Amino acid sequence: MRAGMTVAAAAVLVVAMTILVPEVDATRWIVGANQGWTNNVNYTIWAKDKHFYNGDWLFFVYDRNQMNVLEVNKTDYESCNSDHPLHNWTTGAGRDVVPLNVTRHYYFISGKGFCYGGMKLAVRVENPPPPPSASPIKEKSGTPSTLYRGQLVLPAVFAIGAVWDAFVRFW
Numbered sequence: 162m163r164a165g166m167t168v169a170a171a172a173v174l175v176v177a178m179t180i181l182v183p184e185v186d187a188t189r190w191i192v193g194a195n196q197g198w199t200n201n202v203n204y205t206i207w208a209k210d211k212h213f214y215n216g217d218w219l220f221f222v223y224d225r226n227q228m229n230v231l232e233v234n235k236t237d238y239e240s241c242n243s244d245h246p247l248h249n250w251t252t253g254a255g256r257d258v259v260p261l262n263v264t265r266h267y268y269f270i271s272g273k274g275f276c277y278g279g280m281k282l283a284v285r286v287e288n289p290p291p292p293p294s295a296s297p298i299k300e301k302s303g304t305p306s307t308l309y310r311g312q313l314v315l316p317a318v319f320a321i322g323a324v325w326d327a328f329v330r331f332w
């Protein structure tokens with residue numbers, strides 16, 4: 162009997178957490194899609210129709226024995242200068258993940274001459290758009306509003322969970 166109560170309490174907790182935890186829509190972009198991070202790909206065209214948001218990730222897949230992933234400033238990006246990178250994202254596995262966690266322009270190149278073959282990527286990271294605003298609630302007379310019900314549901318869930326927890330502890 163005690164195991165059944167524990168399962169029920171866990172179910173109430175899962176429901177409450179599902180309601181409270183905001184949805185996260187971060188995207189992991191595979192740079193170059195099915196071609197990966199390689200020469201003779203126009204990454205400007207690849208990135209052109211994409212929106213990169215704060216919290217997204219860039220995933221670079223490439224030949225680890227030849228290429229690398231360097232973050233540089235705009236001047237070094239334009240001139241393919243890999244002498245003073247801001248950050249070397251190369252881990253040696255050929256599978257490097259770069260978090261886009263600051264709203265700004267990012268510039269990536271591959272050194273060893275590959276930048277001249279087109280291995281360069283510039284992305285502008287912006288804050289995610291705000292969620293769509295809710296349309297006004299149209300009520301029929303005599304029915305409680307959705308807002309009013311929303312103000313009751315969460316406290317009720319927590320109250321039931323607290324009572325259940327107290328019951329389980331004393332049982």
